[in-house]
Structures are given as C-alpha cells and as structure tokens.
Amino acid sequence: MCAPVLGLVGAAASIGGSMMAAKGQAAEADAKANQMEYNAKVARINARTERLTGQAEREAALPKQEQLRGQSVAAAGKNNVDPFFGSALAIFEANEQNYISDQNARYVTAEGKAIAHENQARDMEGQAAAVRESKKAMQASSILSGLGGAVGGLKGMAGGGSGGGGGGALFLNS
Numbered sequence: 484m485c486a487p488v489l490g491l492v493g494a495a496a497s498i499g500g501s502m503m504a505a506k507g508q509a510a511e512a513d514a515k516a517n518q519m520e521y522n523a524k525v526a527r528i529n530a531r532t533e534r535l536t537g538q539a540e541r542e543a544a545l546p547k548q549e550q551l552r553g554q555s556v557a558a559a560g561k562n563n564v565d566p567f568f569g570s571a572l573a574i575f576e577a578n579e580q581n582y583i584s585d586q587n588a589r590y591v592t593a594e595g596k597a598i599a600h601e602n603q604a605r606d607m608e609g610q611a612a613a614v615r616e617s618k619k620a621m622q623a624s625s626i627l628s629g630l631g632g633a634v635g636g637l638k639g640m641a642g643g644g645s646g647g648g649g650g651g652a653l654f655l656n657s
Contacts, residue, residue, distance in 0.1 A: 501625050512618035519608070522604075537589055537596075541589045552579075
C-alpha cells in the first residue's frame, strides 16, 4: 500500500519540479529578452545622437568656412586681384569644393555611425524575439520531461519494476 502512495508522490513531485523549472526558464528568457530590447532602445538613441552630432559639427564648421572665404576675398582685393575672374576664381572655386567635400564627409561619417547603431538595434530586437520564441519551447520541453518521468515511474510501479521504471529514469536524465 505504501509503494503506490510513494509512487504517486514521486510523480507529483516530478510534475511540480518540471513546472517550477519551466517558470524559471520563462523568467530567465523574459529577463534576457527585456535586456536585449533595452539595449536596442539605447542603440537607437545612439543613432539619433550620432546624426545630431554630425549636423552640429557641420553647422559649427560653416562660420569658420565663411570667415576663411571672407579673408580670401579681402586678401585678393588688397592685392588688386579680382577674386571672381581668372586663376583667382579657379582658386575660390576649388576652395568652395573643399568646403562642400568637408561638409559631405561630416555627414557621411555621422550617418555611417548612425546606421551601425540602427543595425545593432535591429539585431538585438531580433535576438529578443528569438529568445521569447524559444521560451515557449523550453517550457514545453521541461513540462513534457516531467510528465514523461512521472508516467514512467508510475508505469514501472504497475509493471513490477523490470521494464517501465528504468525507462522513466532514463527519460528524465536525457
């Protein structure tokens, strides 16, 4: 009479343990996914910061470029050179192209960094989704493992101990 009761208690403990393990795995997966989602938000903020920083650098460079342009025109005028004709014009046009290239380089650098942060954010969001999806499979596996062990243990008790009990123990340990 005692052996069936112990078998039922063991089966219930196996099922209860598997339920607790499933809850623990779910909590761990949720925590990991939440951390990844938070990191993705931070990466998106970093992307926006890179863009704003690049724009600020471009805007800060404009007054300096305007000042250099004015100094060049003044120097040309001081030396009786028309800055809008001949080789002086070619020099001014080359300087303008350098200013534009500098502006473009600032934009491209900032945008490249921003895109890298956005890619990182998308990757983290994908990983978080995968962790949340795998959580379901981990929970089901844990519960089914516990049920299998409980059924195997009860089967072993009913079958006299030679065939079924060992199968349940092997299933739990696999």
